[in-house]
Amino acid sequence: MGYQNSKNKLSLIGESKNKEYALHRNYFNSLKTVSPLVTKYKKVAQIIGLVDKMMKEQHHSIQWIKKQEFFSLPEVSQVKEVFSRVTADASQVLEDLFEILQDDHLEMTDSERMSRIDLLYEEAQEQYQFCKSFGNDSRMLALLRWKEKNEVRISRAIGGIKN
Numbered sequence: 130m131g132y133q134n135s136k137n138k139l140s141l142i143g144e145s146k147n148k149e150y151a152l153h154r155n156y157f158n159s160l161k162t163v164s165p166l167v168t169k170y171k172k173v174a175q176i177i178g179l180v181d182k183m184m185k186e187q188h189h190s191i192q193w194i195k196k197q198e199f200f201s202l203p204e205v206s207q208v209k210e211v212f213s214r215v216t217a218d219a220s221q222v223l224e225d226l227f228e229i230l231q232d233d234h235l236e237m238t239d240s241e242r243m244s245r246i247d248l249l250y251e252e253a254q255e256q257y258q259f260c261k262s263f264g265n266d267s268r269m270l271a272l273l274r275w276k277e278k279n280e281v282r283i284s285r286a287i288g289g290i291k292n
Contacts (some may be wrong), residue, residue: 136273161233167242168230176226179253180219183260187212195225200267208267215260222253247291 167173194200194208226249228234229242237245285291 156157161236163230163232163242164239167239172243172246172247173226173230176246176250176253179250179257180223183215183219183253183257186257186264187215187259190267194267194271197271198272199271199278208263211263212260215256215263219253221258222249222256225249255288 191205191209191212194205200208226246229237229245229249235242
């Protein structure tokens with residue numbers, strides 16, 4: 130009788146332990162699965178949109194700068210290098226985003242995933258603002274150089290000086 134009682138209690142402990150283990154295993158496995166709430170989070174699409182706008186802005190700026198007579202080849206190369214770094218940073222944001230959105234890559238709650246996406250969104254916004262600002266600054270520099278060249282031409286014409 131005592132043996133049977135002990136055996137039943139040990140079985141009960143074993144079953145309880147197995148249920149507890151299964152409960153924890155299920156919880157941690159659920160952290161590896163990305164919920165639709167996260168994949169449909171509005172900032173996911175916004176990040177992708179910002180990166181797309183960045184790529185278009187870079188391409189447009191580089192093409193415009195190449196056509197200007199007011200930039201030397203080393204300056205054009207420098208602009209390309211800056212935009213290349215921006216592209217690398219934007220690619221890292223996308224890589225991080227896709228890692229967050231893939232099942233079995235990270236163990237995170239939905240809240241943790243969304244918080245990380247929020248940070249990536251802020252980073253993408255900063256990169257886009259920099260890209261836009263840098264492109265505008267480059268255009269402004271070309272405009273100033275054009276204005277300076279034009280003023281010199283006008284001054285020479287007024288002074289009767291020929292090229």
